Structures are given as C-alpha cells and as structure tokens.
Amino acid sequence: MPTPVIIASGGANLASLRFALQRLGCDAPVTEDPGLIEAASHVVLPGVGAARDAMDRLRAAGLVDVIRRLQQPVLGICLGLQLLYTGSDEDDAECLGIIPGQARRFSRSARLPVPQMGWNAVRKVAETPLLEGIDGESYAYFIHSYALPEGPQTCGVADYGGVFSAMVQHENFFATQFHPERSALFGAAVLSNFLRI
Amino acid sequence: MVVKGVRFRDHRVMGDIIELARRYRDEGADELVFYDITASPDGRTVDRNWVNRVAEVLDIPFCVAGGIRNLADAETVLNLGADKISINSPALENPDLIEALARRFGSQCVVVGVDSLAMAHGPSSDGGESKDSLKGGATGSQDGQPSTDPEYLVYQYTGDPNRSRTSGRRTLDWIIDAQARGAGEIVLNCMNQDGVRKGYDIEQLRRVREVCQVPLIASGGAGAMEHFREVFERADVDGALAASVFHTAAIPIPALKRYLIGAAIPMRPPEEE
DSSP states (O other), rough: OOOOEOOOOOOSHHHHHHHHHHTOOOOEEEEEHHHHHHHHHHEEEEEOOOOHHHHHHHHHHHOOHHHHHHOSSSETHHHHHHHHHHEGGGEEOOOOOOOOEEEEOOGGOOOOOOEEEEEEEEEOOOOOOTTTTTTTTEEEEEESSOOOOOOTTTEEEEEESSSEEEEEEEEEEEEEOGGGSSSHHHHHHHHEEEEEE | OOOEEEEEGGGHHHHHHHHHHHHHHTTOOSSSEEEEESSSOOOOOOOOHHHHHHHHOOOSSSEEESSSSSSSHHHHHHHOOSEEEEEEEHHHHTTTHHHHHHHOOOOGGGGEEEEEEEOOOOTTTHHHHHHHHHTSSSSSOOOOOOSEEEEEEEOTTTSTTTOOEEEEEEHHHHHHHHHHHHOOOOEEETTTTTTTTOOOOOHHHHHHHHOOOOOOEEOOOOHHHHHHHHHHHOOSSEEESSHHHOOOOOOOOHHHHHHHHTTTTTOOOOOOO
C-alpha cells in the first residue's frame, strides 16, 4: 500500500487533493516535515498561487534540497510542475532547478482569457507510466497563467493559443500542469497510475 | 463548459446536496456552483461544513457563492475544499474586497457574480429610474448622451426580493473595474432572462465579452439545447450556467454535451458508461 505525503507548499486548496487520494484508498498527510517527506513512498508537490511565494515557503521550511534529493516518485501539480523547473517569469522566480526550462506567461495576443481556467484536451506525446492504460485525448482541468513550452521531458501536451507541457517526466519526477484531483475519471486514473509507480 | 448552479436555502436538504453533487458529477457537468442562500444577506455565521462533504465526493471543480464578505469567510470555504468563491453584493458594497481576495488567494479562485438588468434606454424611453439610480454612482460616464442602446445596470441583494435594487453601477463599467481589481472570472446573470427559458441574452453577453478578458460564464435564460449552442457560438462565452433545466432533467447533460460537440463546440465529452 503506498504511503504518500502532500508537501504543504502554501495555497488554500489541499482538501480536494487529500480527498482525491482518499478515494484511491490513501490517507496522505499534508506536511512540511523533511523526515516524513523523505520516508514517504510517494511525494506530491501541489502549488497554488505565485511561484516566488511557494519557493520562499519551501526555502523557509528547509525543503529545497530535500525535494531535489528525493529518490521516490514525486508528482508536481499545477504550480508544482513549474517549481520543478529552473525558473518562472512570474516575478522572475528561481525554482527548484530539477528540470531545465523556464515557465512563461500565456500571451494575451491569442485573445484567450488568462488565466486559462477550465477543461482542455491533453494529448499524449511520449510514453509515461502516468498515462498507462489511457489512450487518445483526455480532458483535464487547468487553472494557470504560466506554462512550460514543450520540451524533452514533455509526455502530454495541451493547446491554449499554442502548445504547452501538460504532463512531464524527468527520472523520478513527474508533473501535471492540470489538476488531476479536479479532472474527473481521467484525473483519478493519472493519480492511481502515479501511486502504482 | 457546462456549469450547474444549485440554489438552496435549507441545511436539512444537505443529503440532497450531496446526492445532487454526485448526480451532476456522474452526468458530466464540468463545474458546479452552489448558491448558499442561507449564508446571506443578514451576515450571521453559518455552518459551512457542507462544503467539506461536497469536496469529498466531487472530482470536478466547484464554486461557492453566497455570504462571503471578508477574507475569513473566503478562507473557511476554500480550506473546506471549494475551488472558487463567488462574490456579488459584498463586492459592490466594498470593491476593495476583490483586491484583498485576489492578493491573498490568487485571482483564479475569485469569481465576481454580476446580476445585470437590461433597461430600455433611449431619447424617448422612460429612463427615469435608471437615471435616478445612477446618481451618486461611483462609476460610469457623465456625458449624458442619449443612446438607443439598452442600458445594463448592476443589481444587488437579488437573493432577497425585498432588498433587491440597483447598485447604481453600469454593468460594463463594473466588469472592467472588477477585472482591474483582480477578478479571475465573471459570471454574468442576465436578470431579464432568468427563469424565462427563452435563451441567453446574447446581445448583452457580446457587449460584456468585448470588455471581459477573464473567463466569462453566461447565466440566465437557458431553456433548450439550441440556447447553449447559440451562446457559445455568438457570444463567445467560456461557459454556460443553467439550473432549472438540469434540475428537472428537461435537458440531460450528456445529451447536451453530445449535441454541442456535434456542433463543433469544443467540450469535455460525457464519460463513457
């Protein structure tokens, strides 16, 4: 039985994530405790709000190096995906630097509302355990103003005035730009796949 | 995106709320909005634990509207698992609340609900009420030019028929102001259409769309599947909210989504059974 934890990275809405894991049979504590995080079978790094605030909070909790050194499967969600990268244009934030790349703001020139808030289709572009048993296009729920361009770590993309990384994987670090806990059956399948890694 | 509004005023119907949440989740609604009528407008403290119960069963986003008048109310509701909070009359009373909420929780969870009434307005129209009500309004042009366009005015306290009144603001001005203050989404409830089931107010929604850079959700007037198609195609809204036609199952959500997808409106398909 997996024993995941959720890193308390700030942002109000961790209840929905906890409930989503509960529906899969896991009671995941929300914690800033490095010992609990290191001992977990799986680590979820959620994130709501601004990249700089989230990084400040991780630094204050002494978690930056703890996260970088994790060997077990890690799942970044939403801002948590962006935090895995080198940095974000949002307040010029320096992030964890686990994956090379820079989060960019959506351009308003596409005449699409920013933030993107809603359902969008995710298309698989590379094999990943997160999409095990899931074929074709699936809809997922996104809320974000910044995104990572497609790169070597991208395994799922979505299009919002241009293609961006919806799912990435780098060694034991996985991430979704969408909210699996709010993405109905598709999201539950992604979370369930993650817990099986 | 099909959004379902659930309006309730009695906590004894709690079981029904959870039941409804499950039903709409299974039918493929993309988002639910809960109007907690008990929570407003008299400002008393209310039991919000139903939010937690809803969060437990829902795997789609949901928004709580009603009675959120300060940061503490918002924090309670968000911590209990809501994805968004929607504010209406309290934002009109205190527009700074939008800024405070956006700074604290991020624009993405701050929805501003706007109840808007179209007034016939022209050189010879009986625009007396609207003119009077605009006196002392904080926004709006003062050019006094007569116009043949309908005037759209923001109403407040619409949850209470005895208190419902114009706020003295023009709808377009208020929506521009609300976005500048950090609103991350606008739900425009077109009051003339509400409950009439004759279709969304396309003209008003188009006007609002021109000034609305954040997601815009249409509300009020849905009575047939064509109305949903029309509002997506002609008013370019990001979502369409309806209540009664879904409650009564006059329009089943899976059939509606298949219809809209067939009309080439991009949308999450209903879950396969």
